[in-house]
Amino acid sequence: MITHTFVVLAYKESQYLENCICSVLNQEFKSKVVIATSTPNSFIKNIADKYNLNIIVNPNPGKGIGYDFDFARTCVDSDLITIAHQDDVYERVYSKRMVENFNIFPDSTILFSDYFEIRNNEKVFENTNLKIKRFLLKPLNFKNVSNKKIIKRMSLAFGDPICCPAVTFCQKNLKVNTLFACDMKCSVDWNAWEIASNIKGRFLFVNEPLMGHRIHEESTTTEILEGNNRIKEDYEIYQRFWIKPVAKLLTKLYSNSEKSNQI
Template identity: 75%
Template sequence: MITHTFVVLAYKKSRYLESCIQSVLNQEFKSNVVIATSTRNAFIEQLANKYSLKIIDNPNAGKGIGYDFDFARTCVDTDLVTIAHQDDVYDPTYSKEVVNYYWKYKDATLLFTDYFEVRNGKRVYENTNLKIKKIMLKPLHNKEKSNRKFIKRLPLMFGNPICCPAVTFCQNNLNVQTLFANDMKCNIDWSAWEIASKMDGRFVFVNKPLMGHRIHEESTTTEIIEDNNRSKEDYEIFRRFWITPVAKLLTKLYSNSEKSNKV
């Protein structure tokens, strides 16, 4: 019996947290749901009580986003774990799809779906940013070859096309306690995918938009893009794939493309 858990990563008081909780509880495949937080407060406790959810307190409070993500990934004991960001939502078939694909590909390290954006309360399935990411992910359409190191790394060589909250971690095949970079603010997920791409196992891409990533002024992604450290971290990741001149050029191009994340 394959088990799957949504770990809802809650921080302070998000007005979208309840929508996220409702979406993960409303799955056709009934996954486990817990809340992980380093900022326990009355608001989070009220929602946890309303939906009878367990709160797991993160002992690494204040150390950084990387610590928060690794804690959320490892704080439960199930085959599959999805870190649900508090602002985002999931379609009812998300769990069913990832579990079914895990049945087919038991060597998977990461299972992830396509996604749509939620802007001003509306679902956006097509824009320039989403189209580019779809193109970047084409090498992973062939699942029979997606266990090959080059195929897994190819989409990551030009940027980060994998939406972090759309990812389900296959814990049995990820034998690492630390996957997310603790010295980064914005590219912790891209760095994690790069690390995972060098491990044995398969990247399984479910080519269906089954979760919604909310773009708004208060989101962590929007805040980080405005941080001057963004380009520095982009360059650091590109250097894992490319020589210095190419890495510098890609960093400049990538910086321009990420501006579409602004509201």
């Protein structure tokens, strides 16, 4: 039987952490749930104790968000692993759909769903940002060819359409310990997917909005979009797909499209 674990990545004291934990504990497919953190504190411990969850502390904190992601991705032994971001929530069938699809396509390196945004505690299924990302994912709607390198890279060549907390990883197929770890602050996820696109295996897109990504003033997404490194990092990744003049143009267009992530 396929095993699946939610690793809830907790940081400092998020008011939404308990909501996230409740959503992953309330899955139809009973996944294992643990908490990973680089900032152990009494707030996280109290919630872990309340739900009888183990806390796994990163022994090498402070290196950056990408290093925290890789720690969370590799800190448990499970066929499938989802890094649940502390501010987000998951629909009850999320892990069930991931396992069902992996059983059909066991060569998948990553599996991921569509998602909705949570703004002011309301679910948002349609906006400019979501429409663009769904358009970019169209090549991956054809599951039978989603193991082809050209198809995987086609979906990434114009921007990052994959929502990181919606992703489930198959460690056995990825065969790498370092996927996210880098000095980037904004394009960490996109960098990881670009690396994964070169690894033999399938990008499996489950075209259902199975998780909610919260957009608020204290979220990591909002914070990193306010930094000056964002355009530089996007340009660096675009150059892996395009010549420099095209990369510059796409960087400018993509920067404008991402403004809907801000409050």
